[in-house]
Amino acid sequence: MQSNRPGTMFLERLWQALPNERDKLRPYIERAKFYRNECGCIMGGTFFVGALAPLICDVLFLHQIGGGGWFGTALRGAAFVFGVSMLGKVIGIGIARMRLALTYRELRIRYRLDGN
Numbered sequence: 301m302q303s304n305r306p307g308t309m310f311l312e313r314l315w316q317a318l319p320n321e322r323d324k325l326r327p328y329i330e331r332a333k334f335y336r337n338e339c340g341c342i343m344g345g346t347f348f349v350g351a352l353a354p355l356i357c358d359v360l361f362l363h364q365i366g367g368g369g370w371f372g373t374a375l376r377g378a379a380f381v382f383g384v385s386m387l388g389k390v391i392g393i394g395i396a397r398m399r400l401a402l403t404y405r406e407l408r409i410r411y412r413l414d415g416n
Contacts, residue, residue, distance in 0.1 A: 307332065307404040314411055321411070328407055335400035340392030347388025351381045 311329055315322065355377050 305336075307400065308336075310404060310407070310413075313413055314407065317413055318411065328403060332400060332403055335396045335403065338393060338396030340389035340396070343392025343395070344385045344389035347391075348381060348385040350388075351384035355381060 311325075311332060314325055315329070318325065359373070359377070
């Protein structure tokens with residue numbers, strides 16, 4: 301748990317100050333590690349599928365995307381799917397950061413240390 305991040309330093313201080321509570325702190329530490337390392341890939345993949353499915357249906361059944369040939373259509377479709385996937389990735393990272401902040405807040409409320 302070596303880091304200069306304020307939340308990580310708080311977890312380290314809790315770990316050192318409350319050795320009898322370590323079993324109760326362990327799930328919080330694991331959750332904080334998960335949220336801190338979240339890359340947004342799951343949400344990005346979900347957005348990818350969410351963007352690709354209607355795009356395929358549009359091309360196969362409605363033929364609405366056309367206007368400029370198949371290459372232009374494929375390029376626009378790829379840009380759309382890529383953009384939506386990146387948006388999902390950013391949203392996934394943002395949600396993880398909010399959950400991390402809420403985890404730290406819960407710990408600060410539950411375990412009061414001097415200086416906090």
